[in-house]
Amino acid sequence: MTFGLQDLAFYVITYGCQMNKHDSERVAGMLEAQGAYAVDSLEACDMVIFMTCCVREAADVRLYGQVSSLKNVALRKGSPLSKRLVAVGGCIGQRDGEELVRALPHVDVVFGTHNLASLPLLLHEAAQRGGHRVEVLDESSAFPTDLPTHREQPWAAWLPITIGCNNFCTYCIVPYVRGREKSRLLEDIAADAQRYVDAGVREITLLGQNVNSYGRDLYGEPRFADVLKAVDASGIERLRFATSHPKDLSDQVISQFATLRSLQPALHLPVQSGSDRVLEAMNRRYTRHHYLRLIDKLRTAVPDIALSTDVIVGFPGETQQDFEDTYSLIDQVGYNQVFTFIYSKREGTPAAKMEDNTPKEVVQQRFDRLVDLVQDHAFAANQPHLGRTVEVLIEGPSKRDEGLISGKSPKNQTVHAPVPAGLSAYDLAGKFATVKVDTARTWYLSGTLDPESIR
Ligand code: SAH
Ligand code: SF4
Numbered sequence: 001m002t003f004g005l006q007d008l009a010f011y012v013i014t015y016g017c018q019m020n021k022h023d024s025e026r027v028a029g030m031l032e033a034q035g036a037y038a039v040d041s042l043e044a045c046d047m048v049i050f051m052t053c054c055v056r057e058a059a060d061v062r063l064y065g066q067v068s069s070l071k072n073v074a075l076r077k078g079s080p081l082s083k084r085l086v087a088v089g090g091c092i093g094q095r096d097g098e099e100l101v102r103a104l105p106h107v108d109v110v111f112g113t114h115n116l117a118s119l120p121l122l123l124h125e126a127a128q129r130g131g132h133r134v135e136v137l138d139e140s141s142a143f144p145t146d147l148p149t150h151r152e153q154p155w156a157a158w159l160p161i162t163i164g165c166n167n168f169c170t171y172c173i174v175p176y177v178r179g180r181e182k183s184r185l186l187e188d189i190a191a192d193a194q195r196y197v198d199a200g201v202r203e204i205t206l207l208g209q210n211v212n213s214y215g216r217d218l219y220g221e222p223r224f225a226d227v228l229k230a231v232d233a234s235g236i237e238r239l240r241f242a243t244s245h246p247k248d249l250s251d252q253v254i255s256q257f258a259t260l261r262s263l264q265p266a267l268h269l270p271v272q273s274g275s276d277r278v279l280e281a282m283n284r285r286y287t288r289h290h291y292l293r294l295i296d297k298l299r300t301a302v303p304d305i306a307l308s309t310d311v312i313v314g315f316p317g318e319t320q321q322d323f324e325d326t327y328s329l330i331d332q333v334g335y336n337q338v339f340t341f342i343y344s345k346r347e348g349t350p351a352a353k354m355e356d357n358t359p360k361e362v363v364q365q366r367f368d369r370l371v372d373l374v375q376d377h378a379f380a381a382n383q384p385h386l387g388r389t390v391e392v393l394i395e396g397p398s399k400r401d402e403g404l405i406s407g408k409s410p411k412n413q414t415v416h417a418p419v420p421a422g423l424s425a426y427d428l429a430g431k432f433a434t435v436k437v438d439t440a441r442t443w444y445l446s447g448t449l450d451p452e453s454i455r
């Protein structure tokens with residue numbers, strides 16, 4: 001079905017997690033299927049689509065500010081429309097619905113996380129008839145599998161295996177804006193993986209808010225290890241996944257790291273806090289001891305595994321001792337990378353009603369101390385790579401210097417190297433090559449690329 005969006009230029013602006021990035025690829029795929037084409041600036045577009053995130057307050061404020069300032073950007077010359085169409089989707093669209101057009105009257109279309117497929121029709125109606133179109137559903141009726149997708153990088157694919165979340169961590173808005181957890185059939189996931197491999201995809205990242213509980217709703221028990229095996233069997237060269245909840249990470253899954261050829265030696269395992277008291281208040285349903293046991297098991301299976309995590313500083317009622325417990329856990333594990341967040345109150349979550357009287361300055365000091373520690377560990381974790389050779393999946397030119405390639409090691413480290421003579425970083429995107437590392441900094445490795453190794 002076509003909706004009269006032919007030859008319109010669209011621009012998708014994406015915030016938030018990989019789930020949203022993947023949804024944006026679907027938005028682009030659907031609009032292209034309608035004959036519209038992608039551009040990458042406001043000035044050049046007839047329609048702008050915001051794919052939004054509300055996991056922390058800063059993301060909210062920025063979105064409202066950005067949409068508000070759109071009024072000052074003139075419509076592109078030669079546009080067939082009389083006004084630029086503005087659509088807001090993703091998690092803020094889902095949460096705010098009608099409220100969004102009340103606060104920002106120049107927004108034409110609001111859609112949510114459960115009805116991506118409606119976007120072309122909503123845009124079409126807004127273009128034809130003017131006025132607002134707001135459509136937000138409470139739940140998805142089915143797993144949205146068959147929408148066209150425009151992959152940002154042809155050699156890498158995101159493969160959602162679950163949507164939604166049942167965990168209700170007390171600080172988190174995600175279960176309210178993404179709905180209950182739903183798993184996709186194992187056969188469908190395996191078929192997608194095979195299709196990607198046949199099309200030349202070299203890395204697959206399985207996606208879900210808690211991939212470890214995959215299958216509970218469909219099969220009565222978690223079957224994530226089976227997903228890993230099935231996707232590995234497709235012949236994919238690199239396999240990754242996000243995100244893992246520590247309460248559901250099974251021995252069976254851990255053992256796959258030592259067994260499956262394609263599964264990369266890197267795991268993101270959000271801990272959130274090192275204090276049992278805070279973990280309980282967060283409803284995380286594991287203890288510090290349990291978490292550290294998992295780390296031991298992972299390192300026994302793969303001694304060199306790269307570990308990363310998420311931490312929240314300043315959860316309501318966090319005492320100095322609670323924070324010291326977090327600090328010592330982070331120090332003890334020695335992560336390759338830690339994403340640190342200052343707690344942000346989200347209306348509608350249980351934590352928003354908890355007493356929170358830690359002064360802002362104290363939280364900021366704790367946060368700064370933790371960031372210093374994290375950087376020291378990240379630097380230390382990169383040092384053993386000096387003089388070694390790593391295999392890199394090249395993503396293209398480095399953002400700062402087109403004379404350098406940028407890519408990822410198996411452990412997900414960023415690696416830079418000068419482009420070999422006679423080649424272009426753009427043409428090398430999606431290829432594997434080995435790099436001999438001669439510099440190891442906090443956030444990247446760099447060295448010399450062996451042209452013979454390119455494949
Ligand atoms: N499902 C994933 C990702 C959730 S959102 C998971 O469970 O790990 C990504 C990260 O944002 C979380 O891990 C958490 O550290 C952080 N986060 C979520 N809600 C937050 C809040 N209200 N304030 C600060 N950080 C938050
Ligand atoms: Fe949020 Fe917890 Fe679900 Fe992750 S597991 S999305 S932190 S509720």
Ligand code: F3S
Nearest residue numbers: 016017053054055091
């Ligand atoms: Fe943000 Fe929604 Fe992802 S709130 S973190 S974009 S699920």
